[in-house]
Amino acid sequence: GAGVSQSPSNKVTEKGKDVELRCDPISGHTALYWYRQSLGQGLEFLIYFQGNSAPDKSGLPSDRFSAERTGGSVSTLTIQRTQQEDSAVYLCASSLMGLATPETQYFGPGTRLLVL
Amino acid sequence: AQRVTQPEKLLSVFKGAPVELKCNYSYSGSPELFWYVQYSRQRLQLLLRHISRESIKGFTADLNKGETSFHLKKPFAQEEDSAMYYCALAVFGNEKLTFGTGTRLTIIP
Numbered sequence: 001g002a003g004v005s006q007s008p009s010n011k012v013t014e015k016g017k018d019v020e021l022r023c024d025p026i027s028g029h030t031a032l033y034w035y036r037q038s039l040g041q042g043l044e045f046l047i048y049f050q051g052n053s054a055p056d057k058s059g060l061p062s063d064r065f066s067a068e069r070t071g072g073s074v075s076t077l078t079i080q081r082t083q084q085e086d087s088a089v090y091l092c093a094s095s096l097m098g099l100a101t102p103e104t105q106y107f108g109p110g111t112r113l114l115v116l
Numbered sequence: 117a118q119r120v121t122q123p124e125k126l127l128s129v130f131k132g133a134p135v136e137l138k139c140n141y142s143y144s145g146s147p148e149l150f151w152y153v154q155y156s157r158q159r160l161q162l163l164l165r166h167i168s169r170e171s172i173k174g175f176t177a178d179l180n181k182g183e184t185s186f187h188l189k190k191p192f193a194q195e196e197d198s199a200m201y202y203c204a205l206a207v208f209g210n211e212k213l214t215f216g217t218g219t220r221l222t223i224i225p
Contacts (some may be wrong), residue, residue, distance in 0.1 A: 043213075095211070
């Protein structure tokens with residue numbers, strides 16, 4: 001079936017503007033993750049949704065970052081008042097719920113964000 | 117807190133030679149370890165994970181709890197192995213992945 005999809009694939013914005021990044025997980029996957037891939041920081045965890053539980057927001061770098069997951073499926077990552085250091089590739093991943101061990105995460109193609 | 121270390125940013129190996137990409141981790145419990153690979157212009161994908169104990173594309177990785185290592189090995193490198201390799205760790209119950217900084221492997225023809 002279809003894998004994880006993300007949109008847009010590329011986004012160029014001006015410093016101070018808000019952006020929204022979208023993720024469509026694999027159908028039936030209850031867990032959804034956002035990561036950021038940047039030259040200076042490598043791959044960093046941002047936020048994790050699992051079913052109806054409260055999300056793990058421990059990786060969000062500032063209160064300008066927020067995410068929601070509607071209806072247990074599609075997720076939107078919002079960055080308010082973007083800064084140049086927000087420039088990165090934002091990756092979404094999804095997985096089944098682990099029953100006894102962490103499940104494999106399947107990644108989307110990413111959204112490349114450039115803040116001018 | 118979990119931590120994953122990949123000491124080599126870049127690794128070049130001749131085709132047909134053995135490959136070893138190093139990965140060390142720190143975590144007090146029993147983590148699950150993964151190797152993810154990103155080929156040029158492709159998405160990040162799972163190569164192999166500890167619990168599966170499989171050999172994928174000729175690669176294997178053994179978890180050494182004494183040395184807290186999960187090195188990736190292949191006896192004979194192929195040109196199509198050129199890619200970015202990430203070692204990652206997850207813990208059951210809080211399954212976010214903690215990644216190493218990655219190793220860019222280049223196979224020299």
